[in-house]
Every structure is written in C-alpha cells, then in structure tokens.
Amino acid sequence: xxxxxxxxxxxxxxxxxxxxxxxxxxxxxxxxxxxxxxxxxxxxxxxxxxxxxxxxxxxxxxxxxxxxxxxxxxxxxxxxxxxxxxxxxxxxxxxxxxxxxxxxxxxxxxxxxxxxxxxxxxxxxxxxxxxxxxxxxxxxxxxxxxxxxxxxxxxxxxxxxxxxxxxxxxxxxxxxxxxxxxxxxxxxxxxxxxxxxxxxxxxxxxxxxxxxxxxxxxxxxxxxxxxxxxxxxxxxxxxxxxxxxxxxxxxxxxxxxxxxxxxxxxxxxxxxxxxxxxxxxxxxx
Amino acid sequence: xxxxxxxxxxxxxxxxxxxxxxxxxxxxxxxxxxxxxxxxxxxxxxxxxxxxxxxxxxxxxxxxxxxxxxxxxxxxxxxxxxxxxxxxxxxxxxxxxxxxxxxxxxxxxxxxxxxxxxxxxxxxxxxxxxxxxxxxxxxxxxxxxxxxxxxxxxxxxxxxxxxxxxxxxxxxxxxxxxxxxxxxxxxxxxxxxxxxxxxxxxxxxxxxxxxxxxxxxxxxxxxxxxxxxxxxxxxxxxxxxxxxxxxxxxxxxxxxxxxxxxxxxxxxxxxxxxxxxxxxxxxxxxxxxxxxxxxxxxxxxxxxxxxxx
Numbered sequence: 001x002x003x004x005x006x007x008x009x010x011x012x013x014x015x016x017x018x019x020x021x022x023x024x025x026x027x028x029x030x031x032x033x034x035x036x037x038x039x040x041x042x043x044x045x046x047x048x049x050x051x052x053x054x055x056x057x058x059x060x061x062x063x064x065x066x067x068x069x070x071x072x073x074x075x076x077x078x079x080x081x082x083x084x085x086x087x088x089x090x091x092x093x094x095x096x097x098x099x100x101x102x103x104x105x106x107x108x109x110x111x112x113x114x115x116x117x118x119x120x121x122x123x124x125x126x127x128x129x130x131x132x133x134x135x136x137x138x139x140x141x142x143x144x145x146x147x148x149x150x151x152x153x154x155x156x157x158x159x160x161x162x163x164x165x166x167x168x169x170x171x172x173x174x175x176x177x178x179x180x181x182x183x184x185x186x187x188x189x190x191x192x193x194x195x196x197x198x199x200x201x202x203x204x205x206x207x208x209x210x211x212x213x214x215x216x217x218x219x220x221x222x223x224x225x226x227x228x229x230x231x232x233x234x235x236x237x238x239x240x241x242x243x244x245x246x247x248x249x250x251x252x253x254x255x256x257x258x259x260x261x262x263x264x265x266x267x268x269x270x271x272x273x274x275x276x277x278x279x280x281x282x283x284x285x
Numbered sequence: 286x287x288x289x290x291x292x293x294x295x296x297x298x299x300x301x302x303x304x305x306x307x308x309x310x311x312x313x314x315x316x317x318x319x320x321x322x323x324x325x326x327x328x329x330x331x332x333x334x335x336x337x338x339x340x341x342x343x344x345x346x347x348x349x350x351x352x353x354x355x356x357x358x359x360x361x362x363x364x365x366x367x368x369x370x371x372x373x374x375x376x377x378x379x380x381x382x383x384x385x386x387x388x389x390x391x392x393x394x395x396x397x398x399x400x401x402x403x404x405x406x407x408x409x410x411x412x413x414x415x416x417x418x419x420x421x422x423x424x425x426x427x428x429x430x431x432x433x434x435x436x437x438x439x440x441x442x443x444x445x446x447x448x449x450x451x452x453x454x455x456x457x458x459x460x461x462x463x464x465x466x467x468x469x470x471x472x473x474x475x476x477x478x479x480x481x482x483x484x485x486x487x488x489x490x491x492x493x494x495x496x497x498x499x500x501x502x503x504x505x506x507x508x509x510x511x512x513x514x515x516x517x518x519x520x521x522x523x524x525x526x527x528x529x530x531x532x533x534x535x536x537x538x539x540x541x542x543x544x545x546x547x548x549x550x551x552x553x554x555x556x557x558x559x560x561x562x563x564x565x566x567x568x569x570x571x572x573x574x575x576x577x578x579x580x581x582x583x584x585x586x587x588x589x590x591x592x593x594x
Binding site: 062063064065066068069072073086087088089092149150151156157158162163174177180181182183184185186194197198199200201 | 358359360361362363364365366373437446447449527528531532533534535542543545553554556557558559560561562
C-alpha cells in the first residue's frame with residue numbers, strides 16, 4: 001500500500017515537471033526596457049490588442065539597459081530604450097548574432113522639476129552641470145537661488161535617462177561624472193514623490209510623468225547657453241529632448257512589424273500626445 | 286524502562302542492517318536513493334553556487350587589480366575609466382549592520398528574557414505568534430513602510446533635507462532581524478538548566494539578579510549566535526535597503542548620510558550589465574564576498590553550538 005502510494009507520488013512529480021513546460025499556444029509579443037516608455041508602450045499594447053484580439057502583448061520596465069540585455073539574451077521580441085545603444089552593447093549583440101535595428105517611435109522632453117516653493121523659474125545647462133556633478137554645491141544660494149539645502153535626485157545606472165542626462169548635461173568625458181551623493185531612485189515616479197516632499201530637491205523626469213502633477217512640483221524652463229532664452233518642455237526646440245527607441249533584432253516582420261507600424265500610425269501617435277510625449281512628426285517637422 | 290528502550294533500539298539497528306544487507310536492487314532501495322538525492326540537494330546547491338559565483342567573479346582580476354577593488358569610488362557605468370572600488374558599498378553595509386544590531390540585540394534579548402522567564406504560558410504563545418507574523422512580512426512591504434512612514438519621520442526629527450538615509454534603513458533592518466534574535470536567544474535561555482535558577486534563588490538572589498547575573502551569562506553563547514544570525518539577516522537583506530538608503534555610492538560619514546549597500550548595488554545593476562563585462566564580474570565578486578560573510582557566520586555558529594553539546 002505504502003509502496004504504491006510512494007510510486008504514485010513519484011510518478012506524479014515526474015509528469016508534473018513535464019506538463020509545466022507546455023505553453024498555451026497563443027501568439028504573443030514580449031517587450032521590455034525603458035521605464036520612461038513603460039506607460040506609453042502599455043497604452044499602445046492595449047489599443048493594439050483591441051484591434052488584434054488574438055495577440056497577447058507583455059510589456060515590462062526596469063530600464064533601457066535591462067531591455068537591451070533582454071534583447072541580447074533573446075528573452076524578448078524587442079526592447080524599448082530612451083537612449084541610443086552603447087557601443088559595448090552593439091558588440092555584445094553581434095557576438096550572439098543579433099542585428100539591432102533602431103526605430104524612433106516618439107520624442108520625450110526631460111523635465112527638470114523642483115519643489116513648488118522654489119522661487120527659481122529657469123535654469124541653464126551650466127548650472128545643472130554644477131548641481132549634478134559638483135559635490136561642493138550643497139546650497140541653492142551657491143547657484144543663485146535662495147538659502148536652502150540642495151538635495152539632488154536622479155535615476156539609477158540601469159536607466160537610459162541616467163545615461164542621457166549625463167551625456168547631454170554633464171558631458172561625455174571620463175571625468176564627467178554624477179556626484180557620488182546624488183540620491184538614486186528606482187524610477188520617475190519616485191523622483192517626483194521625493195521632489196514633491198523635499199523643499200530643496202531637484203530631479204529630472206520624463207515629461208509624461210509630469211502631466212497631472214503640475215500643481216505639486218514646479219517644472220523649470222531650460223536654456224542651453226546663457227544667451228539663449230529659456231524654453232518650456234513643450235516647446236519645439238526644448239534642449240533636453242530625446243528620441244525614444246524600439247530596438248528589434250533585424251528588420252521586423254509579422255506581429256512585431258504590425259505593432260511598430262501601429263505605434264507610428266496616426267492613431268498610435270495620438271496616444272503619444274495623450275501620454276504627454278512629443279509625436280515623431282511634430283519634432284522632426 | 287531503560288531495558289525495553291535498549292531492546293527496542295537493538296531491534297531497530299538489526300532491522301536497518303537487514304535492510305542494508307540485501308543484495309538485490311529493490312524498489313525500496315530505489316526509493317531510498319530518491320530520498321537521499323533530495324536530502325543532498327542542499328549540499329549540491331551550496332557547492333554549485335559557490336563555484337558559479339567564483340567562476341563568474343574571478344575574471345574581474347584579469348582586467349583589474351585587487352587594489353582597484355579596494356578603491357574609494359564606485360563608478361562602473363563609464364565606458365572608459367570605470368571605477369570599481371567597493372569600499373563605499375562595504376562601508377554602507379557595515380553601518381547598516383552595526384546600527385541595526387545595536388537596536389535589535391538589546392531589544393531582542395530583553396524580549397527573549399521576558400518570554401521565556403516571566404511570561405505565563407498563554408502570554409508566551411500570544412507573543413510568539415506575533416513575532417512569527419513579524420518574521421513572515423515580505424521585505425518589500427517593510428521597505429514601502431519605511432519609505433512612506435519612517436523616512437519622513439527621520440527627516441523631521443533630525444531636520445534633514447531628505448529622509449533617505451542609512452539610519453532609516455537600519456530601523457527597518459532591526460525590525461527584520463528582531464524575530465531571529467528573539468527566537469535564537471529565547472532557545473538559549475530556555476536551555477539554561479533549572480538548577481542554576483534554583484541555586485541562585487536559594488542563595489537569596491532576587492529574581493532580577495538571577496535573570497541578569499546567572500541565566501543570561503549562562504546563555505551567553507546562544508546570545509552571541511543570535512547576534513551573528515541577526516547580522517547574517519541584515520547583511521543579506523536587499524529590497525528594503527534598496528528602497529530607502531538613497532543609493533548614493535558615498536563613504537557614509539554618519540548614520541544620517543545616504544549609502545549604497547552591497548546587496549542594493551547588485552540588485553539595481555545586475556539588470557543592465559553586459560554579460561561577461563568587467564562590471565558584470567565585479568557584481569559577482571560582491572556576491573561572493575556577501576556569500577563568504579554569511580558562510581563564515583554560519584561556520585562560527587556551528588562550531589559554537591557543537592562545542593556546547
């Protein structure tokens with residue numbers, strides 16, 4: 001009796017292991033990458049699914065670097081990135097026979113946010129660089145602001161925004177680095193939360209995240225050179241505007257092509273605008 | 286009484302011998318090996334994980350020297366000129382351990398003394414149930430709590446510009462370590478023979494003196510084990526520290542500074558790192574160091590408890 005029972009348990013464990021391996025056979029697209037693009041791509045996926053009911057679209061965030069890594073590991077169909085691929089990553093792709101193809105699907109203004117009580121209205125690239133790279137700057141009065149302790153928020157290094165902001169504002173040289181004591185948060189939403197509650201806080205977030213938060217934080221106008229006029233993120237020539245990419249393995253075909261075409265279609269680009277990003281046509285003219 | 290126990294034991298031994306002596310490979314033996322296999326999984330897993338971590342981590346030294354590992358700056362994201370000094374990361378972990386154990390050890394030992402020596406049976410079960418519930422909280426939930434409640438509190442009390450500090454993390458960590466510290470030291474206290482307490486009371490010592498001067502010193506090695514196990518818990522905790530320490534790779538000068546503990550570094554960077562790169566092996570090396578710390582702690586405890594028996 002006991003023997004039989006053990007044999008049954010044994011067998012069922014074995015068969016159980018095999019059964020787990022079987023999929024459900026439904027067509028699906030898996031996308032991973034930029035946290036900034038997560039909301040947008042999820043909206044696209046929802047609208048896409050309404051049209052093509054039988055295709056399941058899974059979207060997950062985690063950062064541009066994470067998505068590119070997933071593309072290299074072949075665990076996703078394509079990745080979203082708020083920055084261009086690094087050379088190292090392109091090399092890593094080639095090693096495993098992946099040919100990354102870049103698709104610009106929208107543009108994003110990177111908004112500079114401060115606490116709503118901060119009297120500043122605009123900021124220059126030079127000041128931003130000082131604030132984000134120089135540990136000696138600890139008070140707003142060192143950069144022409146009020147006497148208030150400065151707290152610098154940024155993203156963590158897996159974020160495309162982290163890399164984009166560094167290269168654009170701090171610089172591309174080896175010596176151009178973020179200050180070590182920048183608070184590194186786990187996403188756009190967390191930066192907003194922190195800046196909202198920290199009087200001397202400053203942070204950068206994707207424009208899409210600022211929509212609906214305008215009362216609780218202040219979005220600064222940005223000027224590139226001292227002689228420029230400072231521009232709001234909505235402006236066509238806003239200096240902190242970057243392309244948002246999809247990276248596919250080779251030219252897309254089938255469902256993946258259908259999805260990207262949908263994102264670039266008029267309907268898809270309308271969603272871009274609704275989500276607070278900048279449609280491709282509007283920026284490229 | 287002991288006669289029957291002896292014969293019973295002898296019978297069991299004989300039975301085992303008879304089972305082991307059978308030459309034919311039977312179904313029973315197959316099952317025996319099946320169970321043996323399952324029992325050995327832990328050993329295989331430990332060995333395989335150590336080997337894997339080292340295999341992935343050691344290539345770091347092909348590109349970089351040990352001196353660069355002991356550097357004072359962690360800037361791994363640069364394409365050229367990246368810096369892999371783990372001193373800031375190790376320092377943040379050390380702060381977290383010291384601060385959280387400073388709180389958890391005295392609280393835990395006092396709680397254990399109360400539960401095992403003073404509380405009545407009903408009270409004891411009640412308290413122990415709650416401690417078990419505390420132990421079962423997922424650390425993300427505690428991290429959330431820390432971010433939403435403790436961080437603003439720390440910010441207000443110390444008048445800081447931001448509440449994301451090592452102190453905030455240490456407060457949550459001490460709460461997480463508390464169940465371990467309590468249950469291990471409670472075991473130790475309970476194992477102190479009754480005769481010690483009776484002798485002490487008979488000599489006219491008060492109950493407090495008995496607890497403090499006799500029972501607690503007798504349970505010393507167990508309390509040290511509690512400290513070590515609590516430390517192991519704190520060293521390895523990831524989610525909560527990732528959420529509240531601020532993630533800045535500075536060498537923290539005080540508990541009110543932000544920091545980037547070793548676990549948090551691995552968790553937030555492993556996702557993006559290019560497979561096989563120097564940065565990748567550096568993260569595995571940090572993982573190996575963490576593993577050896579906890580392994581060392583466990584070895585010390587095993588030796589200590591072996592000595593007691």
